[in-house]
Amino acid sequence: MSVADYAREHGLKRVGARPPLSEYLKMAWQRRDFAITMSVFANQAANSKNRLGKWWVILLPTIQGAVYGLIFGIIIGGDRPANFIPFLFTGVFLFSFIQSSVSTGATSVTSNLGLVRSLNFPRMLLPFSSVLRQFLNLLPQIGLLLVVLVLFQQNITFNWLLMVPLLALMAIFAFGLALISARLTVHIEDINKLIPFANRVMFYVSGIFFSVERVFGDYPILMQLMNFNPVYAFISTARGALVEGYSMSLNLWAVCASWAFGALIVGVWFFWKAEERYGRED
């Protein structure tokens, strides 16, 4: 009788074995309090060092938005999209959420090896906690965005409520990306170097400070491609819901939903597959 059979006969299970996906997700759900508390506390800890503390969560993107507005507003000049400030701020805030989710998600496992090597929990909670952290930072920014919108447009519409499902889809999308980048970074740390580059490219290409229709309008193929760009889809839909003069399209909603659930399914499966290998010293 092999040792494995002997163990099984006495009801012993293999330690560290990767549980089946349904059980894994159940375990992760049971430990969600740990992930949530980690996110909330990590934000508090980060803010505790700065004098302005949690105000930087709003200040930083506002300054970013203002700087981009000034520079690109001047460079593009007359070709500025209508309602430029609301247009710009929507894009900047939402993009920074996606970008920081991917960046912090990527290092969520590799920079927490102490945690991984001393405590037992589904490792999926680490990228989840990263994305949740960024989402908690996004909420006051959305608040500020709504204030800016009211100031510039003096108009609140029911379409604003569509931001709730849209933000949910964005969070799901960001989580999927974080899971994928987390596992990739575990295998090849170099990926970490490429992520800021990919983020920059997405920033410049996705029509955050310029109107995609105006710039790519003459190139139908590029326009078609752009319709599949998830960042563009999310930001464009958000602008459609919030900013006067812009509309939403069902097409883009479909693109958002597909990317969100696609990334989630692929991310969860991809990350769970290597669950036994996290914490290995390579």
Add this chain to the structure above:
Amino acid sequence: MAAKTKSVAAETRKPVVVVDNVDVTYKVFASGRKATRRLAGGGLFSRKLNLREVNAVKKVSFTIYEGDSVGIIGSNGSGKSSLMRAIAGLTPIAGGGVYAFARPTLLGVGAALMPALSGEKNILLGGLALGFTRKQINAAVTDIIKFAGLEEFIDLPMRTYSSGMAARLRFAIAASRDHDILIIDEALAVGDQEFRNRSEARMREMRANAGTVFLVSHSMKSILDTCTRVIWIEKGVLKMDGDPKTVVDAYNLHTGSDTID
């Protein structure tokens, strides 16, 4: 079968942990002189030449039965901690397997704590990290604070604690729960004599409440006091496994020391 046969009586007990030919390997890049000399002519891309495989644990096998209190001894770097982490399922195993009826817990919660936050918040975080529910940890907070003796400082950030205070809090959090299979790795009872007495009492209590305990220690006295069986790991290999006095004596002979303490 992996275990050494001691007596017929031992084998009629229920096995709780079976370690079968476990291999733990670390792949690291060497950057010391020896490696770079071999590197001559390798150039920028010769990653492979620098790669070394450190076999921290080599084909270790044993079976632990219900009620065993196992001491793990060995010199520094012998692979004890790697083996314990492998048993707790925290380090991936390169070969073989570990089987247990419950997930063994490594006693230690320091990695989850955040120095910028208060002791009280860290108790909540550490408790959740260990697997408490929010309700359970909230119920245990006062006891933990009392055990650590930090009533006055509990709302101050942990980075302002002395190393002793921080260690006491970490131990208090980790020890607030009983586990089925417990792995205690080395110097956890720190602090002044008073705290030492309290924590050793608590560890004895945990050992009584746990089905099975592994104690990794350099203190032969603690090992002899508390263990029913001792395993000696040397350079990743299981050197000896059996009666505490016998194994400790052999170890002392090997290291040329007497059991003092």
